Amino acid sequence: MSNDDDRYYVPHGSHWPIVGSAGLFFLMIGVSVWLNGGDTGFWVMLSGAAIIIFMLIGWFGEVIAESEGGRYNNQVDMSFRMGMFWFIFSEVMFFCAFFGALFYARNMSVPWLGGDSNNFFTNFIVWDGFESTWPTNGPGNIGGDFEAMGPFGLPLINTAILLTSSATVSVAHHALLHGQRALLKVSLAATFILGFIFVILQAEEYIEAYQHMNLTMSSGIYGSTFYMLTGFHGMHVTIGAIMLTVMWLRVMKGHFTPTKHFAFEATAWYWHFVDVVWVGLYVFVYWM
C-alpha cells in the first residue's frame, strides 16, 4: 500500500489506447476489405487482431502491476467496479437488440406474413398458402427445409454446465473472501474448464446443426436469430472463460486478498451475466 492512500491515482500518459486504436483501424479495414472480396483484407484483419491482443496484454499487465504495487485506493477500486457494472449493462442492452428481434419475428412479422391482424391481403397476394408457425424459415423457405434445435440433449447438458460453473465461481469467491486459497484454486479452475467445455459442446451443436439438420445461418429468421443469439453468447462465454483463466493464473501467482480483488469479482460478475443470458436463451430460443 502506498502512503498517500487518500489520493486518487491519475496515471500519467499511456500509449496503450493509441495502440488499441491502431489495432481497431487495421481490424475494421481488414474485415471490410475481406467481406468485399479482397483477399489481402484477411491478413490486414489478422494483423489488427494481433495488435489488439498485444494492447490488451500490455494494458491489463500495466494495470495489474499498478494494482499489485498498491497504487489504487478504495475510491479507484470503486471506479473500476462501477465501470464494470455499467459495461455489463451495455452488454445486456446489446443482447436486448437480438432478443427484441426474436420476439418481433415470433409475435409480429411471422404472424403478419401468415395474414394475422389486418394483413389478409399480404398473405393472400404475396405469400399465398403460408401459415404462421414457429420455428420457420419464412414463406420463401429460405435455406431449405431444416430441423429445429430442441431443448434436450446438448442444450440441456450445456445449461447444466453453465449453471454449475456459476455455482463454482461463487464457491471460489467465498473461498477467496475467507482465505481458503486451495479451495479457491480448485473451484476457479473448475469454472473455466466448465466454460471451455461449454464452448466445445456449443461448437459440436453447430456442427451437428450444419451437417445433419440443415440448420444454418441462412435458415430464415429462425436460423438468423438462433445463430446470432447463441453465437454472440458463445463469444461472450469464450471471452469470460479466458478472463477466468487469467484470474486463475493470477491466483496461482498469489494475487488478490480477501479485501482487494476487483478483477476477480468483475470476472465473476461477467460470468454470472453470460449465465443469465444463457437462461434467457435456453427458455426463448431452445425451449418455447
Added chain:
Amino acid sequence: MSTIVADDHDLHVDHSHDGPVKGWRRWVYATNHKDIGTMYLIFSLAMFFSGGLMALIIRTELFTPGLQFIDPAFFNQMTTMHALIMVFGAVMPAFVGLANWMIPLMIGAPDMALPRMNNWSFWILPVAFSILGSTLLMPGGAPASGWTMYPPLVLQTGDAFPFLIFSIHLMGLSSIMGAINVIVTIINMRAPDMTLLKMPMFVWTWLITAYLLLAVMPVLAGAVTMLLTDQFFGTSFFLAAGGGDPVMFQHIFWFFGHPEVYIMILPAFGVVSEIIPTFARKPLFGHDSMVYAASSIAFLSFIVWAHHMFTVGMPLTGQMFFMFATMLIAVPTGVKVFNWTATMWKGSMTFETPMLFSLGFLFLFTIGGFSGLMLAIVPADIQYHDSYFVVAHFHYVLVPGSIFGLMAAVYYWLPKWTGHYYNERQGQIHFWLSTIFVNMTFFPMHFLGLAGMPRRIPDYSTQFSDFNSVASIGAIGFGLSQLLFVYIVYQCAQKKGPKATTAVWDNPQGLEWTVPSPAPYHTFDTPPRITSSTAFS
C-alpha cells in the same frame, strides 16, 4: 450568491505535479481530462466544418430547380454523410469534450475516473471517421441511404457498406466508454459534501445523457450488425421471404434513434441552465424540478420511438400510444422552458454572448419543440412525413438547439480554459449573424414542407424556387458566420483578449469558478469543501 469557498485556491492546485509533457505525446498519450476535452472540442469543430461543407453542397444544388452541379447519387451521399458526421462527429463529441473539461471542475474531482479509457474513447473517433470519410472515394461512393440506413435500400450500398457498419460500431464503442466514464466520475468522484441534488444542472443532464448512451448505443450496434449479417452471412432479419421484416430494422433503429436526439439536446439544456442564472444574477428557478423534468424526458424517450414510423404501417393502437406518449414529452419540456423564463423574471440581466446564445436557444429550440408537437399528431404526420417540414423541425432543435447550446458553452467557459476573455463585440456579431442566417435557412423549410416539397431529393418543382433560394443564401451565410467563431476562439486561445479573473463573470455559481483562469493543468487533487448546504438546490 456564491456559496462555495473561493479563498483557498492553493488547496485546489497541486504544484508538486509536473505540467504537461512536451510535444505530440501530450496529446496522443493524454490522460488529463482537460487535454482530452480540448481534443474532443477541436475534433468536433473539424467535423462540424466537414459536415457543414456537405450541407453547403446540398444547399448549392438546391438553390434553383433542376440538376446543375452534382448528380443525384452524389446528392444522396451528401445528405447521408452530412447527417452521420454532424450527429456522431460534431454534436456528440463536442458535448463529450465539454463533459471532459467541465464535469471534474464542477464536482471537485482531480480528473475523470478512468483516464486511460478516456483517452481511448477519444482516439477511436479519428479512426471511425477516417474509415467513414474514406468511403467517399470507394467504388459505388459513400453510403447514400440516409443516416437511418433503412434496409433494403442500404443493402445496395457499394464497397462502402461494411466500412459504414464498422465505423458505426467504433462510434458506439467510443460513446459507450465515454458514457461509462461520465457516470463513474459523477457517482464516485464528487467532492464529499456534494450530494446528488446539489450537483450543477450541466452535470445532472450529462449523467442522464450518459445513461441514455449506455442503454441505446449497444442497440444501434446490434441493428447494424444485423444489416451486416443480412448482407454477407445470409441471415433474414430484414427479409420478408425468410420471415423477417424490413420494418423491424426501423423499430430497432429508432429505439436507439429517439433517445439519441435527447442525447444531443440534454447536455445543451444543462449548459443553458448554467448560463441563464449567471447572467440573470439569480439562482436557477426550480433546480430540483429541472432534474425531475430531465429524468422524465429521458424515460419518455424510450417509449416514443415509433412516432418516426407512423406512415410505415402499424396497428392503430400503436399509433395512438406513440402519439400520446410523444405529446407527453411536452410537459417536462414545458417545465424546463418555464423554469428558464422564471429564472430571468426580475433578474438583473446583462446580455453577453453566452447569454445571447442561451436566449436564442430558448426561443428557437421552443419553435423546434412546437413543430415536433405538430409532427407527433398521427393524422397530421401522415401529411408532413418525409417533407421539408420534418427537415425544418429537426434542424430547429439541432442547430439553434444543440449547436447554439454548444456555442453558448464555449463562450461561457472559454475564459476559464484560456485565461483570457474573447472579444465580446465580435462574439455578439457572431451571435446575430448566426441567428439571422439560421432562421433564414430553416424557417422557409416549414412552408416548403407544408406545400409538399419532399426531403432528400436533388430537384424540385418550380413553385418551391423562392423559398429554396432564400434557404440556400441563409445556409451560406450561416456557414461563413462560423468562420468568425473560429477566428474569435483562435484569438482568445492566443491570449489576445484581456486577462480573465478567477470568477470570470459577475459572481457565477459553481466550483469551476473557484480555480484560477486559466484552469491549472491539475485541479482539485484534494477535494474542495462546499460550505453551504444550499449550493445548487
